[in-house]
Amino acid sequence: DVKVTQSSRYLVKRTGEKVFLECVQDMDHENMFWYRQDPGLGLRLIYFSYDVKMKEKGDIPEGYSVSREKKERFSLILESASTNQTSMYLCAIQRGGAAGNSYEQYFGPGTRLTVT
Amino acid sequence: LAKTTQPISMDSYEGQEVNITCSHNNIATNDYITWYQQFPSQGPRFIIQGYKTKVTNEVASLFIPADRKSSTLSLPRVSLSDTAVYYCLVVDQPGTYKYIFGTGTRLKVLA
Numbered sequence: 627d628v629k630v631t632q633s634s635r636y637l638v639k640r641t642g643e644k645v646f647l648e649c650v651q652d653m654d655h656e657n658m659f660w661y662r663q664d665p666g667l668g669l670r671l672i673y674f675s676y677d678v679k680m681k682e683k684g685d686i687p688e689g690y691s692v693s694r695e696k697k698e699r700f701s702l703i704l705e706s707a708s709t710n711q712t713s714m715y716l717c718a719i720q721r722g723g724a725a726g727n728s729y730e731q732y733f734g735p736g737t738r739l740t741v742t
Numbered sequence: 743l744a745k746t747t748q749p750i751s752m753d754s755y756e757g758q759e760v761n762i763t764c765s766h767n768n769i770a771t772n773d774y775i776t777w778y779q780q781f782p783s784q785g786p787r788f789i790i791q792g793y794k795t796k797v798t799n800e801v802a803s804l805f806i807p808a809d810r811k812s813s814t815l816s817l818p819r820v821s822l823s824d825t826a827v828y829y830c831l832v833v834d835q836p837g838t839y840k841y842i843f844g845t846g847t848r849l850k851v852l853a
Contacts, residue, residue: 630785657839659839659841661843666845667845668829668843668844668845668846669786671840671841674839676839682839685840716785716786717785728774728791729774729776729791729831729833729841730788730791731778731786731788733785733786733787734785735783735784735785736783736784736785
């Protein structure tokens with residue numbers, strides 16, 4: 627059974643704090659993704675990584691950075707949290723290979739972040 | 743930029759067949775169209791994907807016309823446990839991982 631775990635289910639932070647969200651997988655998949663999900667906007671891609679130390683921006687990278695030092699871990703960092711970053715954050719993994727192959731992603735349970 | 747459009751919500755009764763359509767323009771000609779299901783407080787779960795015509799698995803069918811400007815997810819004989827949000831996913835740029843999720847269709851199955 628695929629396991630994608632996220633460090634917290636719920637998190638409350640203050641404006642200006644640095645926030646770390648961690649995602650860990652046990653499937654040895656190359657590709658890892660961070661999305662945020664907001665009512666009426668669906669899922670939007672923040673960043674993805676296709677290998678250790680490799681990353682690419684998604685649609686909404688502003689205000690976020692990522693780190694992938696080990697294959698199984700992908701961290702999302704909010705350098706200075708703001709109230710408009712209050713959201714549900716979802717991590718996903720996908721088997722590697724040429725893009726255009728299967729788009730079957732496995733998602734973690736999500737972290738609901740509230741910035742006050 | 744690829745864009746998808748889905749109905750916001752749908753209601754159905756148990757035992758009925760449900761069809762959810764996603765309109766998508768500017769998608770690559772040889773990339774998958776993929777559908778996900780999401781229950782409250784969970785991450786999305788892969789349901790089905792296809793390139794063209796019809797794909798069927800144990801959960802659903804996916805119909806894709808030749809012009810690939812839309813796709814229809816078909817759920818046969820829904821039950822209360824199929825109440826969820828359903829998303830279509832397409833690729834914005836061929837050969838990349840820049841995925842575009844639709845805004846989702848909230849399906850409510852009534853007894």
